[in-house]
Amino acid sequence: MSLMPKFKLEKRGVPPVWFQIVMPVAAVFIALAISAIFLLIIKKNPFEAFYNMFVGSLGTKFALSETIVKATPLILTGVAVAIAFKAKYWNIGAEGQLYAGALAATWFGIMNLPLPAIIYIPLEITVGFIAGALWSVIAGYLKAKMQVDDVVTTLLMNFIMIYIVQGILNGPWRNPHTMYPSSVPIAKNADFPKLIPNTRVHAGIILSILAVIFMYFLIRKTKLGFEINATGSNPKAAHFLGIDTIKTIILVSIISGGIAGLAGVGEVCGVQYHLISGISPGYGYSGIVIAMLGGLNTIGVLLAALYFAIVINGAQIMSVNMHIPIYISDVIQGITLLVMLAMLLFFEYRIRRVK
Amino acid sequence: MAQGKPCAKFYYGEVLMEKIVEMRNIRKTFLNTVANKNVNFVIYKGEIVSLLGENGAGKTTLMKILYGLYTKDSGEIFVNGKKVEINSPKDAIALGIGMVHQHFTLVRTLTVLENVILGLPSPKGFELDLDDARKKLKNIIDKYGLTVDPDAKIWQLSVGERQRVEIIKALYRNIQVLILDEPTAVLTPQEVSELFKTLRIFKKEGKSVVFISHKLEEVMEISDRIVILRNGVVTGERRKEETNEKELARLMVGREVIEALRKEKAQFGSAIFKVRNLKALNDKELLALKGVSFEVREGEILGVAGVAGNGQKELEEVICGVRKPISGDVFLEDKNIVNKTPKEIINLGVGRIPEDRMESGLILDIPVFANLVVEFYDKTPFSRGMLINYQEIKKFAEQLVKEFNIKTSSIDAITRTLSGGNLQKIILARVLSRNPKFIIASQPTRGLDVGAMEYIHEKLLEEKNKGAAILLISEDLNEIMHLSDRIMVMYEGEIMGIIDRSKENVDIEELGLMMAGAKRRVTV
Numbered sequence: 001m002s003l004m005p006k007f008k009l010e011k012r013g014v015p016p017v018w019f020q021i022v023m024p025v026a027a028v029f030i031a032l033a034i035s036a037i038f039l040l041i042i043k044k045n046p047f048e049a050f051y052n053m054f055v056g057s058l059g060t061k062f063a064l065s066e067t068i069v070k071a072t073p074l075i076l077t078g079v080a081v082a083i084a085f086k087a088k089y090w091n092i093g094a095e096g097q098l099y100a101g102a103l104a105a106t107w108f109g110i111m112n113l114p115l116p117a118i119i120y121i122p123l124e125i126t127v128g129f130i131a132g133a134l135w136s137v138i139a140g141y142l143k144a145k146m147q148v149d150d151v152v153t154t155l156l157m158n159f160i161m162i163y164i165v166q167g168i169l170n171g172p173w174r175n176p177h178t179m180y181p182s183s184v185p186i187a188k189n190a191d192f193p194k195l196i197p198n199t200r201v202h203a204g205i206i207l208s209i210l211a212v213i214f215m216y217f218l219i220r221k222t223k224l225g226f227e228i229n230a231t232g233s234n235p236k237a238a239h240f241l242g243i244d245t246i247k248t249i250i251l252v253s254i255i256s257g258g259i260a261g262l263a264g265v266g267e268v269c270g271v272q273y274h275l276i277s278g279i280s281p282g283y284g285y286s287g288i289v290i291a292m293l294g295g296l297n298t299i300g301v302l303l304a305a306l307y308f309a310i311v312i313n314g315a316q317i318m319s320v321n322m323h324i325p326i327y328i329s330d331v332i333q334g335i336t337l338l339v340m341l342a343m344l345l346f347f348e349y350r351i352r353r354v355k
Numbered sequence: 356m357a358q359g360k361p362c363a364k365f366y367y368g369e370v371l372m373e374k375i376v377e378m379r380n381i382r383k384t385f386l387n388t389v390a391n392k393n394v395n396f397v398i399y400k401g402e403i404v405s406l407l408g409e410n411g412a413g414k415t416t417l418m419k420i421l422y423g424l425y426t427k428d429s430g431e432i433f434v435n436g437k438k439v440e441i442n443s444p445k446d447a448i449a450l451g452i453g454m455v456h457q458h459f460t461l462v463r464t465l466t467v468l469e470n471v472i473l474g475l476p477s478p479k480g481f482e483l484d485l486d487d488a489r490k491k492l493k494n495i496i497d498k499y500g501l502t503v504d505p506d507a508k509i510w511q512l513s514v515g516e517r518q519r520v521e522i523i524k525a526l527y528r529n530i531q532v533l534i535l536d537e538p539t540a541v542l543t544p545q546e547v548s549e550l551f552k553t554l555r556i557f558k559k560e561g562k563s564v565v566f567i568s569h570k571l572e573e574v575m576e577i578s579d580r581i582v583i584l585r586n587g588v589v590t591g592e593r594r595k596e597e598t599n600e601k602e603l604a605r606l607m608v609g610r611e612v613i614e615a616l617r618k619e620k621a622q623f624g625s626a627i628f629k630v631r632n633l634k635a636l637n638d639k640e641l642l643a644l645k646g647v648s649f650e651v652r653e654g655e656i657l658g659v660a661g662v663a664g665n666g667q668k669e670l671e672e673v674i675c676g677v678r679k680p681i682s683g684d685v686f687l688e689d690k691n692i693v694n695k696t697p698k699e700i701i702n703l704g705v706g707r708i709p710e711d712r713m714e715s716g717l718i719l720d721i722p723v724f725a726n727l728v729v730e731f732y733d734k735t736p737f738s739r740g741m742l743i744n745y746q747e748i749k750k751f752a753e754q755l756v757k758e759f760n761i762k763t764s765s766i767d768a769i770t771r772t773l774s775g776g777n778l779q780k781i782i783l784a785r786v787l788s789r790n791p792k793f794i795i796a797s798q799p800t801r802g803l804d805v806g807a808m809e810y811i812h813e814k815l816l817e818e819k820n821k822g823a824a825i826l827l828i829s830e831d832l833n834e835i836m837h838l839s840d841r842i843m844v845m846y847e848g849e850i851m852g853i854i855d856r857s858k859e860n861v862d863i864e865e866l867g868l869m870m871a872g873a874k875r876r877v878t879v
Contacts, residue, residue: 060416223743225733226725233720240677241729242698 019178023343024293024300028307031336038331042225049318049328056317057310059231063317069271070311073098073263073280075208076288078294079215080263084256084297087218087228088141088235088247094260095284099130099260103165104131105268106173106275117189118328123225124190124269125207132261133254135161139255144246151176158284166277173275183275183285192270208305211259218255228252238257260284286312289304289337292344308333357710373400374436375563376421376452381430383416388802390416392587398532403554406576407675408584408607409870410663410830414567417584418534422454423447434872453525454534457518463510466518468492471527479650487510495526499553515546515641522553533557534565539573540664541639551577569607569662571600571871585609597860604867622841625651628793628824633683633824634670643669646683646714651824652862656815658839659828659856661870666848667828668710674826675707676700687793695715701730705792708863710798710828716782719771720815724752726781728771731789753786757783760810774809783814794818799830812838836861844869 036046057067077094084091086279093099105128113120139157168180176184192203219225229246230238239245267279288306293307294300316331360397362766373423383391390413398404406414419425421432423441432439434450441447449456472488492505501519509517518538525533539547554564554577568574574581577597585608591606623854629652637643651657659667672678674685678710685692693701701707709715718727728748752766761780762774770781779799781811784809786794796815800808815838819825829835835842842861844851851869853876854861868874 220745221743222741223733223738224741226743228723229716229725230729234714234718237715237718240675240697240709240728241718242696242701243729244696244698 007066016279020295021275022198023346024105024295024304025338027293027336031149031332031341034335034339035328037076039327043302044322044324049322049324051100052318052321053314054310054315055312055336056321062199065139065196065201067306067309067313068205069200069202070313071305072202072204072208072306073269073283074286075213075264075302075303076266077260078259078290078305079211079298080256080258080295081287081291082214082296082301083218083228083259084166084252085232085291087232087252089143090257091139091154091250091253091256091260092134092151092288093136093157093257093281094137094287095280096154096158096265097135097257097260097282098264098267098284099129099158099161099165099340100135100257101132101264102268102275102279103168104128104265105114105265106183106186109190110184110274112187113187115187117191120189121185121192123205125265126284127280128261128265128268129258130261132264134256136260137162137250137254139210140250140257143253144152144249161327162277165275165279167273169277175274181277185274186269190269191273193264200271202225202266202270204270207262207266210297210303212263215301219298224248225250260287263287273336286333287331289340293340297327363579372402373722374398375400376419377433379431379433381417381420383420383425386426389779391427393586394581396589396591398563398813399580400563401558401561402579403558403566403577404580404582405578406566406568406584407568407571407574407603409569411586412584412607413587414584414780415536415585418454418536418565418567421447421452422534423863424454441821448525448528448530451529451531452534453528453530453532455518455521455525455536455538456496457536461509461517461520464508466506466508467512467523468505470520471505471524475528479709490831491527492523495523498763499526499556500549500551511655513816514541515543515549518546518550520544527738530562532563532565534567537569537664539568539570541641541683542640547573561718562620563705569871571603571607571868571873575600576728583607593862600871601864604865604871604873607869607871608824608863610791623655623785624822626650626824627688628826629686630670631654631684633670633673633680633685634754635666635680635683635691636672637666637669637679643848644673644680644683645856647845647848648848649843649850649853653822654819655840656681656819656825656827658835658842659845660824660832660835660842660866661746661830661845662828667797667845669848670845671710671828674700674705674795675709675715693806700738701789704789704792706777706787706789706794706823707785708794708799709797712778712782715776717770720769722767723756723770723773723781723847724766725753725762725768727752727785727788730785755784755788770771776803776810779803779807779811783811787814787818790821791818794823794825795828799827800829800831800834806836832866844865846870849875853873854874 007052029224032050039046039049056062077098080094081091088223106122108124110128129215135164136317139150139153142153143150169183170266175182195203195205217230227243229282230243231245232247235245263283264279266348272279290304291301317328318324320330363631374397378394381391381394394413394417395416406417408414416425420427421441423443423446426442432441441450458643463472465473468485471492477484478487489505495501496503501523503512503516504518511522511628518541522533532643538550542550557564566577578595579857581593581595581598581603582589585604586609590609631648633644633647635644647670649657661667669678673680680693683693687703687705690703692703692705704796713719718729728751730746732738732743737744749766756763756766759780761784762777770778800811815825827835827838840856842854842856844866846869851874865874
C-alpha cells in the first residue's frame, strides 16, 4: 500500500444551513479578491476600485436608480433560469427568449393600436410572455418527448433569435427616418410608466418583484412546484412514482421562457421605447449565473440579481473614474460564477481523508 | 497447500496441469456484507473453468478483484507462480488477464478498429498506425472465428457482435486468461454456440477461460472444471466428468433453506390479479418475457423464485407501468393495466415496492414527508385544485413515521440521509397507507439488516391476512420459502413451474434445477 495520504470526495447528506448562507457570500468575496489581482496587474488600487464601484452603484439617488433599472431584467432572467434549473430543464436560452419577448412587444407596440395604456400595457406584457414561452417550449418539448439535449437547443436558439431580430431590424423594420437598424418607437400608450420622476426606474421592476413572488408561490404552494422538485431531483424515479414528468418539463419551459420574455418587454417598453439589436448586453446569460449564485432559491436569486446590478453599474463608474476597462465587470461576473461552481462541489461533497 | 511457494504444476490423471493464476484466501467486504469469505481459486493453463452460483454469490466480485477493479481486503494472488499486486485493469492486462463485462465498455461512435486500439500506445508515436493494427485485427478475427467488420461503427453492431469486439480487444492485448462475466445473458442461442466455438479454439491454443454463469446447461456444455460459490464461499469444485446438473444445483442453492409445510391453512379469495400471455422485451431488445401467465388470489403471497435476469425485472416493470409489453394482458380485478401510466396503476390500487428503491421507489433528494406522499400528493386532503397543502401532508407524514417506526431526525430531513432499512420503510408506509388490493414487492429486503427484514416480512404477512394479493419477487430463497403460499420459478422469461405448498412439500433439489433451467414442470 502506498504511503501517500489519500483523499476522497464523499457525498454529503444535507449541507448545514449556515453553509448554504455562507457559501454564496464567501463566493462573492473570493471573486472580488481574485478580481483584485487583475486590478493589481494593471496597476490600479483594488480598494479604490471597489470603493468606486459600490459608491457608483449605491452612493447617490441617481446611482441607486440606475442599479434598479439594471436589476429589473436581471431579476426576471434569474427567476426564469432558476425555475427551469429546478426541474433540470437546462435553459441556457433566456437570452434568446428575452429577444423573442422584445421582438413581440415591439411588433405589438409599433402597431399603434388605439388602446388606452391600461389595456395596451397588459397586452404588451402578455404578448411578450407568450413569445418567450413559445421560443422556449420548442426546446422543452424536444427534451421532454425526444430527449434532445436542452443545453444545446436552448443555447443555439439564442443565436437564431438574435439573428432574426438583426435581420428584421436591418430589413423591414429599419427606421425610415434615421436609417439606423432600429425600429420606430412603440405607441406612447404602450410605454411603461416611470415610477420615480427624473430617473429611468420604470414599471418593469414591479413585474420583477411579481416574478419573485410568483416563483416563491409556485415552488412552495402548488402541486406543480412539488412536481418540479420531484422531476428535477430524479426524473426516472418521479416518472415511476406517477408524476407526469413530460408535462412538468413542458410547463416549466413555458413558464421559464415566458418570464425571460418579460425581461425583453421591460427593456423595450420601459427603457428603449424601440427595438435595437443590442437590447440585451447578455442579461439572459447573466441570469444563469444569478440563478446558480442564488442557489436556485427565490430570495437568493433576488439578492444575486441585485449584486450583479451593482457590479455591472458600479463597474461603469469605476471605469470612467479610474480609466479601468469596463470589461472588468464581466471578469468579476465570470469569476463569481467559477468560484460558485467550484464551491458547489463542496455543497454536495466533502473531502475525507482515507487510510 | 497454504504454506510456501505454491507448486506451479501438478498432474491430474495423466494430464499435466499448470497453474496460471492462483487466488488464495481472498476476502472482500462491502460495508456490512461479505462478498468473498477467504476464497481459494485456481486457473490452470488451457482450461475452461466455470464459476457457478446465484446472484450475489460473489462470482463477479472475485473476478473483479483479479482484474484489478476491486481491491481485496486480504489474501494473495499468484500469477505464473509469482506473487502479484493487481491494482488496476492495466496491471491485470500486463499480466495477461482480460475480462469482458456484462455491460460493454465500447465507444459507440467509433469503429471496431478504433475501439480495439483505444488506449494503446501507437508504435509510431503521435501518428496513428492503423494499417498494422488492421492486419493484427484481421489475424485475430480469422484465427478465432470472431466475425465482425473492423470498420463498422459500434452502434451499428448487434449485442453479440459487440461482445466479440470486447473479446477481440482482450486478445489484441495478448491476454492468456479471459474472464467472461455472464457472457450468454445477452446472446441468442446461435450466438452462444458461436461463442463456445471460439472458446474451444482458445483452449486448444493453451489459453484459459473463466466462465461466470448461473446456467447449468451451458456450464455443463463448455467447462472442464466447475467451481461453485454460494454466499461468498466455495461450496464445491468438480470436474465435469465427475458431476451432473442435479448435484450442481444442490451445491448452488444449498440446503440451509429450511422447509416447512405452511402451518396455517390460509383462506384464499378470488384471483384478483391475473397475468395472461405476457411478452415483453428487455432494454437490449431481446425477448425477456416469453408469454407468461399466472394469477394471484386474495390473501395469497405468490413468490417468484429465480436467478436475477430471467425476466423478473421486466415483469415488475410491466406491472408497475414503466415498461410496455409487446403482447399480453395484466388484469387487476377486471381492469387491464397494460399500457396504463404509473399514475393510473397507482390509482387502481396497486401497491408497488420496486426492486430499485434508490432510483425508482424514492426520490432521494427531496424531504422524507414528500416521499411519503409522492404517489398521491394530488389527492384530497393533500391538494386542492392547483394548490398543495403541506400542513396536511406533514401531519400525515408524522403519523406514518410514528406508525411505521421510521428512524429519521425529522420529516423534513432529506431522504438520502436515512439508512437502507428506513428508506424501505418509507416505501412500505406509503404503499400500505393506501390499503392496496394488490401488492408487488420486488427484492423487498435486499441489503437490509435482520431487524428491518423481519419488520417488512411481518407487514407483508399482515397485509396478506387482511386479504391483499401479493406478488413477491425475490432472489432470496429463504424469503420466498418463509412468505409464499405458492412458489413460481422463472427461467429465461418462462415459468418453469409453480409449487403449491398447501398441496406438497418443496423439494429443494427440484427447485434448484428449475431455477437453473434444467427442469420444467408440465404446464401449470
